[in-house]
Amino acid sequence: MFTRVRLCLGALLAASALGTAAGAATVQSFSITPFDRTALASARGAMSGFLGAHTVSNLRLETFEDYGAWDGHSGTSSPQHTKVGGFSAFGAAGSGRSVVGDGARLQVRDDSGMKWGRYNTDDLPLGGKWLDSNDNLGMRWQVGDGTAFNALAFFVLDAADVGGRFSIRVGDTLYSDLAGAGGRLANGNIHFVSILLDQAVSSLTVELFHDRTNDGFGIDGAALARVAPVPLPPAAALMLPGLAALLGLRRRRAAG
Numbered sequence: 396m397f398t399r400v401r402l403c404l405g406a407l408l409a410a411s412a413l414g415t416a417a418g419a420a421t422v423q424s425f426s427i428t429p430f431d432r433t434a435l436a437s438a439r440g441a442m443s444g445f446l447g448a449h450t451v452s453n454l455r456l457e458t459f460e461d462y463g464a465w466d467g468h469s470g471t472s473s474p475q476h477t478k479v480g481g482f483s484a485f486g487a488a489g490s491g492r493s494v495v496g497d498g499a500r501l502q503v504r505d506d507s508g509m510k511w512g513r514y515n516t517d518d519l520p521l522g523g524k525w526l527d528s529n530d531n532l533g534m535r536w537q538v539g540d541g542t543a544f545n546a547l548a549f550f551v552l553d554a555a556d557v558g559g560r561f562s563i564r565v566g567d568t569l570y571s572d573l574a575g576a577g578g579r580l581a582n583g584n585i586h587f588v589s590i591l592l593d594q595a596v597s598s599l600t601v602e603l604f605h606d607r608t609n610d611g612f613g614i615d616g617a618a619l620a621r622v623a624p625v626p627l628p629p630a631a632a633l634m635l636p637g638l639a640a641l642l643g644l645r646r647r648r649a650a651g
Contacts, residue, residue, distance in 0.1 A: 420545070420566070420592040420593055420594045420595075420596045420599070421566075421568070421592070421593050422565050422566070422568050422590060422591070422592060422593075423591045423592060423593045424589075424590070424591045425565065425568075425570060425588075425589075425590050425591075426588070426589050426590075427551075427563075427570075427573050427574075427586050427587070427588045428441055428586065428587045429574070429580075429584060429585070429586050430584070430585040430586070430587065431581065431584060431585070432512070432581065432582070432583035432584060432585065434585070435516060435585065438516065438550060438585045438587050439516070439616075441587040442548055442550070442587060442616060442618070445548050445587075445589045446548070446618065446620065449546065449620075449622035449623060450622060450623040451546075451620045451621070451622050452620065452621045452622075453542050453543070453544065453619075453620060453621045454618065454619070454620040455478040455479055455540060455542070455544075455618065455619045455620070456478065456479075456616065456617070456618045457477045457478040457479040457616075457617045457618075458515075458517035458523065458524070458615060458616055459471075459474070459477070459503050459524040459525055459526050459615065460517070460523055460524050462474055462477075462503045462524065463503065464503050464504050464505035464506075464524050465495045465496070465502050465503070465504050465505075465506075470495070470496075470502060470503055470504070471502075471503040472496060472500040472501060472502055472503075473500045473501045474501075474503065474526070477617075478540060478619075479536075479538060479539075479540065479547075479617045479618070479619045480536060480537045480538045480539050480540060480598075480619075481536075481537045482501055482526060482534060482535070482536050482537075482614075483500070483501065483534075483535050483537075484499065484500050484501050484528070484529065484531040484532075484533070484534060484535070485531070485532065485533050485534075485535045485602070485604075486531060486532025486533050486604065486608070487531070487532050487608045488531055488608070489528070489529050489530025489531045489608055489609055489611065490530065490608070490609060491530040491608075491609035491611060492511075493509070493511040493513075493527075493529075493530060493611050494529055494530045494611075495529065496529070498529060498530065498531070499531070500529065500531075501526055501527065501528060501529055501531065501534060502526075502527045502529045503524055503525070503526055503527070504524065504525060504526075504527045504613075505523060505524045505525075507523070511553065511582075511611060512552070512553035512556055512582040512583035512584075513525060513527055513552045513553045513583075513611065513612065513613035514552065514583065514613075515615060516550045516552060516585060516615040516616055517615055517616045524615075525552065525613040525614065525615035526613060526614050526615065527611065527612075527613045528603075528611050528612050528613065529611065530608060530609045530610070530611040531608065532604055532605065532607070532608050533602055533603055533604025533605065534602070534603045534604065534612075534614065535600065535601075535602050536600070536601040536602070536603070536614075536617075537598065537600055538598065538599040538600065538601055538619065539596070539597050539598035539599060539619070540619070541597055542597065542619075542621075543595040543596065543597055543621055544592075544595060544596065544597075544619040544620060544621050545591060545592040545593075545594060545595040545596070545620075545621055545622060546589070546590065546591050546592070546618075546619070546620045546621070546622045547589070547590050547599075547601070547617070547618065547619050547620075548587070548588065548589040548590070548616075548617075548618045549587075549588055549614055549615070549616055549617040549618065550585055550586070550587055550588075550614065550615045550616045551585070551586040551588060551603065551612055551613070551614055552583070552584075552585060552612055552613035552614070552615065553582065553583055553584060553611065553612050553613060554573075554574040554575065554580065554584060554586055554605075554610075554612045555574040555575025555579065555580045555584075555605065555610065556579055556580050556581065556582045556583075556584065556610065557579065557609065557610040557611075558575070558579055558607070558610065559575055559605030559606055559607045559610030560572045560574070560575040560576055560605060560606045561573050561574040561575050561603070561604070561605055561610075561612070562603075562604060562605075562606070563588065563601065563602065563603050563604075564600075564601065564602040564604075565590055565599070565601050566599060566600060566601075573586075574586060575605070575610075591622070595621055
């Protein structure tokens with residue numbers, strides 16, 4: 396399964412001609428690509444390919460390696476000041492067998508041999524860390540560190556393997572039933588998610604969630620960057636001056 400959502404060319408042309416209000420960025424493209432647990436190298440290759448396809452600046456990568464993992468007594472819960480923003484749980488607290496702590500918060504973990512199917516996916520050897528949903532309904536990511544970005548990418552681990560349906564909300568746009576609509580997925584599956592915005596912003600809210608609790612998942616290798624815009628096709632670029640002139644004429648007539 397491969398999912399890709401793009402804005403129509405007309406919307407992009409209108410945004411280019413009129414200018415988009417600050418803070419009103421919309422999703423230009425959204426993609427989610429599934430990989431089997433045995434295809435970790437391919438998933439990492441997808442991340443490299445996404446970043447390599449653009450001229451990238453201000454790249455920030457969060458692998459959660461700098462945070463304390465759960466040791467049976469304590470660990471980093473719901474980290475708020477990572478390289479890519481803050482993370483918190485929402486909805487009902489988890490109560491499944493993989494839950495650690497009070498079940499009400501996200502948890503940095505490093506037990507990559509866990510039978511629940513979550514594990515480290517960044518470029519370090521297995522045994523590294525990731526951020527776990529702790530079987531909560533979902534994870535809210537307040538994206539950004541104050542530096543402008545228009546691209547983000549990350550790995551989702553072990554989605555929809557207990558019967559839930561997995562969805563992602565980017566700002567006000569909901570991408571529903573991205574995994575699990577056709578039945579339970581294999582334990583330990585990986586999804587690579589990439590998002591491009593139509594303009595650079597300094598903050599964005601992303602929510603990742605199942606439609607039920609106790610279908611835990613993780614996130615790792617979260618990247619933010621500012622990338623050069625994809626050039627418009629030559630014919631579309633030629634249309635912009637005429638479109639802008641037409642809009643200006645309409646405004647003058649309305650004012651008259």
